[in-house]
Amino acid sequence: MTGKSLDLPAQPYTGEKARLSRAYDYLILVLALFLFIGSFHLHVALTVGDWDFWQDWKDRQWWPLITPLMMITFPAAVQAVLWPNFRLPFGATLCISCLLIGTWITRFFAYHMWNFFPINEVLPATMLPSALVLDAILMLSNSLTVTSIFGGMAFALLFYPTNWPIFGMFHVPVEYGGAQLTVADLFGFQYIRAGTPEYLRIIERGTLRTYGQYATPLSAFCSALLCTLMYPLWWYLGKAFATTKYVQNI
Amino acid sequence: MNITAQTISGTTPRAPFNLPWYLRDLPKYLLTFAVMTVIYVGFRMYQGAYAISTGLDSSDPAFDVHWMRLLYLEGAFLLIVFPSLWGYLWFTRDRNLDKITPKEEITRYFTLTMWISIYTFAVYWAGSYFAEQDNSWHQVSVRDTPFTANHIIEFYFNFPFYILMGGSAWLYARTRLPLYAEGISLPLTLAVVGPFMIFVSVGFNEWGHTFWFREEFFAAPIHWGFVTGVWFALGVGGILLQQVMRLVQLLDQIEDAA
Numbered sequence: 001m002t003g004k005s006l007d008l009p010a011q012p013y014t015g016e017k018a019r020l021s022r023a024y025d026y027l028i029l030v031l032a033l034f035l036f037i038g039s040f041h042l043h044v045a046l047t048v049g050d051w052d053f054w055q056d057w058k059d060r061q062w063w064p065l066i067t068p069l070m071m072i073t074f075p076a077a078v079q080a081v082l083w084p085n086f087r088l089p090f091g092a093t094l095c096i097s098c099l100l101i102g103t104w105i106t107r108f109f110a111y112h113m114w115n116f117f118p119i120n121e122v123l124p125a126t127m128l129p130s131a132l133v134l135d136a137i138l139m140l141s142n143s144l145t146v147t148s149i150f151g152g153m154a155f156a157l158l159f160y161p162t163n164w165p166i167f168g169m170f171h172v173p174v175e176y177g178g179a180q181l182t183v184a185d186l187f188g189f190q191y192i193r194a195g196t197p198e199y200l201r202i203i204e205r206g207t208l209r210t211y212g213q214y215a216t217p218l219s220a221f222c223s224a225l226l227c228t229l230m231y232p233l234w235w236y237l238g239k240a241f242a243t244t245k246y247v248q249n250i
Numbered sequence: 251m252n253i254t255a256q257t258i259s260g261t262t263p264r265a266p267f268n269l270p271w272y273l274r275d276l277p278k279y280l281l282t283f284a285v286m287t288v289i290y291v292g293f294r295m296y297q298g299a300y301a302i303s304t305g306l307d308s309s310d311p312a313f314d315v316h317w318m319r320l321l322y323l324e325g326a327f328l329l330i331v332f333p334s335l336w337g338y339l340w341f342t343r344d345r346n347l348d349k350i351t352p353k354e355e356i357t358r359y360f361t362l363t364m365w366i367s368i369y370t371f372a373v374y375w376a377g378s379y380f381a382e383q384d385n386s387w388h389q390v391s392v393r394d395t396p397f398t399a400n401h402i403i404e405f406y407f408n409f410p411f412y413i414l415m416g417g418s419a420w421l422y423a424r425t426r427l428p429l430y431a432e433g434i435s436l437p438l439t440l441a442v443v444g445p446f447m448i449f450v451s452v453g454f455n456e457w458g459h460t461f462w463f464r465e466e467f468f469a470a471p472i473h474w475g476f477v478t479g480v481w482f483a484l485g486v487g488g489i490l491l492q493q494v495m496r497l498v499q500l501l502d503q504i505e506d507a508a
Contacts, residue, residue, distance in 0.1 A: 027360065031486070034367070034370040039373060039377055043477055051469070078484075102374070106386075109383075195389060241485045250439055
């Protein structure tokens, strides 16, 4: 009888090694929580910024374009580490959840409790449904190409419909001082900000407004296209930063 | 049995409060979290108490009393803490790194992870809460000084403080872990130096705001220097991979215990 060597798969740790491994996981979880709240929130605050801060900035032209485009970045980079190396299919959801935690803490304590902006004026948008779909597509397809194209598009296209239940009521038209405004606009005029004059120059400028109801889907599809490109860019950026190199000089 | 294997039970280094040996520094870690929380929440409460009454006009004598003094106190604190902590880490470095046992090395990897965790906690307050609060404050006040009631805390305490913690994590790794002593970890260096550049970007930011007096278009290109700095925090992914690879090697060198 000829012997045949068996290639046994790696066995999971047991006993103290398993407990040690689990303790390390918890430490990493705490680390990741604060890392992504801190870093991803700063990235979003300084790129999406005003579109996410203020109700009257949530327009049809830039908001559906900028928000997914800037928020697909860290999720792609984190997926590039967690999925290929650890088969953890929640990189995007982790990033977006951390972002939401940080954003809500700030909106409540910094805007509402300190400077008395109504919380309804500073509600953050959510990308959580988009992130769940992005993670699911990566997990099911195990393909960077498929996730870039279909995940990136879904991430952007889901943004407006999933946020509409939160923000639709603020886009109801009202007549005020003989002019037609939205409730969101009214917030802006009632709670004057130091940036208000500049804001009036920036918010919803351009001829796209004449497109009426088509402006939003146009912005969303433009964002979908750009997200399919942004996703692989940040995937590789995430891989580059996650180098395991040691060098002799810096 | 591997003859180089080390039995865990029996030779376990002592850890306080009956903690497992690899969590030797957990109490210090939790205590640091608690102290930092008190500091940051204290700052926020101070802002709530005095920002509206004394922080709106930098030419008001009360501004000097409540805000510029706070700035000088922060500076004095940092001047003491920076050399003390970094000096301590350097002068107490392990000079026999080639002799440490696998268990000791594992414990130090846990401690390094705690250092990095503390660093990310400082990044949270600097990059998330107080950073966005800057927008909130500057929408109700007119910036007439680079030392506004929020900047004094955000730029001149929070930023140096996370640099302190990041630098400490880097020094801890370099002085107490063999692999980090033999070569300089590129991802750890990126994760510390990149966010350090955010602090340097304050110079560019304030220079730019001498042109744009009005506040505040937060997503303006003048703020993107901060953004590129924070991307380097993604280097933490590389640190994780380095650590996991080494921990697997070390765990293979020791025997399991029930």
